[in-house]
Every structure is written in C-alpha cells, then in structure tokens.
Amino acid sequence: MKRILITGVAGFIGASLAREILSLSNNTEIIGVDNLNNYYDVDLKKWRLKQIEHFDAFIFIKGDITDKVLVHKLFEKYCPDIVINLAAQAGVRHSIEQPDSYISSNIVGFYNILEACRHSYNLKKIYKKTIYQGVQHLIYASSSSVYGTNEKMPYSIDDKVDCPVSLYAATKKSNELMAYAYSKLYCIPSTGLRFFTVYGPAGRPDMAYFKFTSQMVKGENIQIYNSGNMERDFTYIDDIVDGIIKVIENRPIKDKKEGYYRIYNIGSGKPQNLLYFINILEECLLSEGVINKNIKKELLPMQLGDVFQTYADIKELEKDFKFKPSMDLKEGLSRFVKWYKEYYTK
Numbered sequence: 059m060k061r062i063l064i065t066g067v068a069g070f071i072g073a074s075l076a077r078e079i080l081s082l083s084n085n086t087e088i089i090g091v092d093n094l095n096n097y098y099d100v101d102l103k104k105w106r107l108k109q110i111e112h113f114d115a116f117i118f119i120k121g122d123i124t125d126k127v128l129v130h131k132l133f134e135k136y137c138p139d140i141v142i143n144l145a146a147q148a149g150v151r152h153s154i155e156q157p158d159s160y161i162s163s164n165i166v167g168f169y170n171i172l173e174a175c176r177h178s179y180n181l182k183k184i185y186k187k188t189i190y191q192g193v194q195h196l197i198y199a200s201s202s203s204v205y206g207t208n209e210k211m212p213y214s215i216d217d218k219v220d221c222p223v224s225l226y227a228a229t230k231k232s233n234e235l236m237a238y239a240y241s242k243l244y245c246i247p248s249t250g251l252r253f254f255t256v257y258g259p260a261g262r263p264d265m266a267y268f269k270f271t272s273q274m275v276k277g278e279n280i281q282i283y284n285s286g287n288m289e290r291d292f293t294y295i296d297d298i299v300d301g302i303i304k305v306i307e308n309r310p311i312k313d314k315k316e317g318y319y320r321i322y323n324i325g326s327g328k329p330q331n332l333l334y335f336i337n338i339l340e341e342c343l344l345s346e347g348v349i350n351k352n353i354k355k356e357l358l359p360m361q362l363g364d365v366f367q368t369y370a371d372i373k374e375l376e377k378d379f380k381f382k383p384s385m386d387l388k389e390g391l392s393r394f395v396k397w398y399k400e401y402y403t404k
C-alpha cells in the first residue's frame with residue numbers, strides 16, 4: 059500500500075489528480091489536505107471533493123499548510139511515501155492586491171512541507187506492519203510565470219529565470235530554490251513542475267477562459283487585450299494529470315550534477331492564439347446552447363506587464379517520462395463547456 063499526501067486536494071489540479079489515481083489504483087491511499095479558502099467559489103471546491111470522497115482509500119483533512127504543528131502531525135500519523143504539494147495562493151493579478159497570502163501559503167506553507175519531509179526520515183515508525191522509510195519523492199507545483207518576460211522561445215528549463223514580474227512568480231521561483239537546498243542537504247528526491255495555463259472541466263473561475271465564459275453567458279461584451287494577438291500554451295487538465303502520474307512513478311535517481319533535484323516544464327508545447335481560442339470557446343458555447351448569439355468583442359491595446367507568448371519546451375518530460383500531451387483544443391474546450399453547462403444549469 060502506497061500513501062500519497064496531496065495538499066490543495068480541493069483545487070482544480072489536486073482534485074483531478076486524486077480522482078485519477080484512486081480510479082487507477084487499488085493499492086494507493088490518498089491523504090488530501092485543503093483549507094478550502096474563499097479565494098474563489100468554495101462550493102466548487104466542495105463539489106470537486108464530492109467526486110472523490112466516495113473512494114475508501116481517500117482521507118480528507120481540512121487544514122492549512124501554514125500550520126506547522128498540523129503538518130508535522132499529519133506526517134507522523136499517515137507516514138506518506140509521496141508528497142505532492144499543490145496548495146498555494148494562485149493567480150498573478152491577485153498578488154498585487156493581496157500579497158500576504160502568497161508569503162504565508164506559498165513560502166511558509168512550502169517550508170513546513172519541506173521540514174516535515176526532512177524529519178520523516180527520523181520517524182522510523184511501523185505503519186501497517188512495515189517500517190516507514192520517510193518521503194520517497196516530493197513533487198511540487200511551480201509555474202510558467204517564473205520565466206517572467208523572457209523573450210527566448212520556447213521556454214526551456216535551461217533558461218535563466220531570475221527576473222519574476224509578480225510576487226506570485228517570485229514565490230514559485232523561491233519554492234524551486236528551497237527545494238534545491240533541502241534536496242541537496244537532506245537527499246530529498248524532489249521534482250518541481252512548471253505548469254502552463256491549465257484548463258478543463260471544474261477549472262479555476264479566476265482564470266481568463268473561465269471569466270470569458272461567464273461573461274459570454276451573461277451576454278456581456280468581452281475585452282481582449284492586444285486584439286487577442288497573444289499566444290498561450292493552454293494545457294488540458296487530463297494531460298497534466300497524466301504527466302504528474304508519470305512523474306510520481308519515477309522518482310529522481312542521484313545524478314552528479316543535480317543530485318536528487320529535478321525541474322520540468324509541463325505544458326502542451328503548442329501555443330495557441332488567444333483570439334482563436336476565444337472563437338472556439340464561443341463556438342462550443344453556441345453549439346451546446348449555453349449562449350444563443352455571438353458576443354461582442356472589444357479589442358484593446360496590450361496591457362502593461364502582459365507577455366505576448368508562453369510556450370513550453372517539454373522535451374525533457376517527453377524524454378524522461380514519455381510524456382505526450384494529446385488533447386486537441388476543440389475537444390478540450392468542448393468538454394469544459396459541457397461541464398460548465400451541467401454544473402451551472404443543474
């Protein structure tokens with residue numbers, strides 16, 4: 059029996075990942091933690107939890123990773139073999155208005171996780187008749203935002219990422235540095251994943267595609283910066299989940315240069331034009347009968363701080379894990395729209 063601790067389990071990626079692991083495996087127990095904060099609709103987080111709580115091998119704990127005592131107690135009680143840290147204050151724009159939660163959840167919270175991983179090797183507990191060996195693999199969420207305004211495309215893990223343009227990005231880059239230090243000092247096998255704009259059913263309402271959808275449904279005009287002449291490496295949730303599962307199964311083996319520390323981009327590797335993306339989204343909403351007429355689009359100039367393109371170089375993930383994102387954009391958006399219709403019109 060393998061035990062996986064997932065933080066941020068009521069979140070978009072956490073809940074989708076937990077559900078997939080529990081459906082695929084009958085020898086894995088998932089201990090899910092989330093503070094169910096109200097950064098966006100808490101009912102959506104509870105709905106996601108409902109999709110997984112019927113699995114016997116799922117344990118949910120409402121708790122905050124900034125609570126060091128709680129985090130250590132969880133490790134002592136459940137002895138996780140694998141830890142996947144997805145809990146974080148997400149969102150680039152929000153970090154301008156509410157910087158505090160980025161420091162507490164993303165920096166202090168992650169530090170608590172690292173400390174608990176470090177001390178897990180001293181627990182030497184008997185758990186379900188076997189001696190607990192401590193955390194075998196720590197996987198944590200980083201972000202494409204660490205690339206800041208780098209102009210070289212595609213974004214490669216070999217590029218310099220020293221110039222974040224938001225506090226959110228700075229916390230994610232800090233996580234990579236903290237993981238590096240802990241991995242070197244205490245030989246914690248760790249893999250950081252730089253996610254690129256994840257979309258799909260039960261996604262995050264604060265993200266642009268979700269907001270556009272809600273505006274279109276209300277019949278409001280939508281505002282598109284740089285006339286939609288931007289590109290984003292949109293990545294479908296199932297491809298992300300598939301990538302994380304592949305990573306879980308292969309913890310880093312000690313290497314001369316990096317030790318037990320690894321970083322990967324995880325994206326589709328196929329940037330899409332924003333206006334094209336919105337047009338497909340609109341087509342899907344029309345064909346599902348969620349809206350019944352085309353929406354007026356206000357084309358505006360480029361916004362300060364926005365980047366023209368995000369484009370993931372995913373060759374390392376392809377080489378090391380045979381990662382192969384396969385979702386077609388039209389199909390991915392159609393699945394999102396079907397979920398949206400079902401969720402909001404039930």
Ligand SMILES: NC(=O)c1ccc[n+]([C@@H]2O[C@H](COP(=O)([O-])OP(=O)(O)OC[C@H]3O[C@@H](n4cnc5c(N)ncnc54)[C@H](O)[C@@H]3O)[C@@H](O)[C@H]2O)c1
Binds near residue numbers: 095143199200256257
């Ligand atoms: N979705 C994307 O496109 C994307 C892109 C880049 C990076 N990421 C990163 O991936 C991770 C998951 O993203 P997501 O889209 O699922 O976000 P999400 O906001 O849906 O999920 C995060 C979850 O963590 C929980 N949480 C936040 N702070 C917490 C704390 N202190 N203690 C316990 N729980 C806490 C929230 O309640 C939420 O349910 C995050 O670290 C995010 O920064 C996501």
